[in-house]
Amino acid sequence: MKDNLVCILIGPPGAGKGTQAKNIANRYKCKLVSTGDILRENVENNTELGVQAKNYIDNGNLVPAELVAAMIKNTMELYGININYLFDGFPRDIEQNVLFEKILNEFDLSVKAMIYINIEDDVVFDRLTNRRICPKCNRVYHLKFYPPKFDNLCDDCKVELITRDDDKKDVIKKRLEVFQKLTHPLVEYYKKQNKVIEINGNKNSEDVFKNIISGINCFR
Numbered sequence: 048m049k050d051n052l053v054c055i056l057i058g059p060p061g062a063g064k065g066t067q068a069k070n071i072a073n074r075y076k077c078k079l080v081s082t083g084d085i086l087r088e089n090v091e092n093n094t095e096l097g098v099q100a101k102n103y104i105d106n107g108n109l110v111p112a113e114l115v116a117a118m119i120k121n122t123m124e125l126y127g128i129n130i131n132y133l134f135d136g137f138p139r140d141i142e143q144n145v146l147f148e149k150i151l152n153e154f155d156l157s158v159k160a161m162i163y164i165n166i167e168d169d170v171v172f173d174r175l176t177n178r179r180i181c182p183k184c185n186r187v188y189h190l191k192f193y194p195p196k197f198d199n200l201c202d203d204c205k206v207e208l209i210t211r212d213d214d215k216k217d218v219i220k221k222r223l224e225v226f227q228k229l230t231h232p233l234v235e236y237y238k239k240q241n242k243v244i245e246i247n248g249n250k251n252s253e254d255v256f257k258n259i260i261s262g263i264n265c266f267r
């Protein structure tokens with residue numbers, strides 16, 4: 048097996064995964080393979096897999112895991128096996144992990160660590176339900192930590208701020224349940240192999256990143 052850093056980043060909604068994914072990728076020169084991005088790229092570039100995926104999306108269906116896995120494989124063929132990888136958004140459950148390990152195997156790679164940003168449900172609710180967005184310029188506010196200057200109006204556009212559907216209480220509750228039910232078993236799976244770096248996500252993003260660095264350095 049090769050000695051690359053191959054990491055999976057995982058965490059419930061509101062854990063700040065997007066920010067940390069970029070931080071980690073910069074620091075360790077990882078190719079960040081984020082499911083959302085590779086899907087978008089494939090669709091935009093009209094690749095064979097992208098055309099298939101678009102079909103599902105246009106019909107309001109989820110893109111099958113096999114298709115996403117094939118895109119990941121293509122990406123890895125492109126970037127080769129002598130670099131570090133950080134995976135965000137895939138695998139998301141035990142079934143996807145089977146596909147994922149199969150691909151890594153084909154490249155003679157294996158998961159070195161799973162970075163799990165753990166965060167309490169209450170904190171997730173506090174973060175997400177207080178988030179407001181400007182429908183015009185997409186600027187994001189937080190009613191407690193980063194409020195607009197005038198009551199519920201965008202500082203720049205002076206239009207009424209809105210709550211995204213994703214940030215509504217019942218939607219968050221549902222997403223947290225899905226995470227616990229489907230994604231969390233993956234954490235247990237990798238814990239048994241002593242590969243989980245569990246990070247307390249209730250802190251600010253600088254501290255979270257510092258803890259991630261110490262965690263990863265133990266695996267190198």
Ligand SMILES: [Zn+2]
Pocket residue numbers: 181182183184185186201202203204205206
């Ligand atoms: Zn605005």
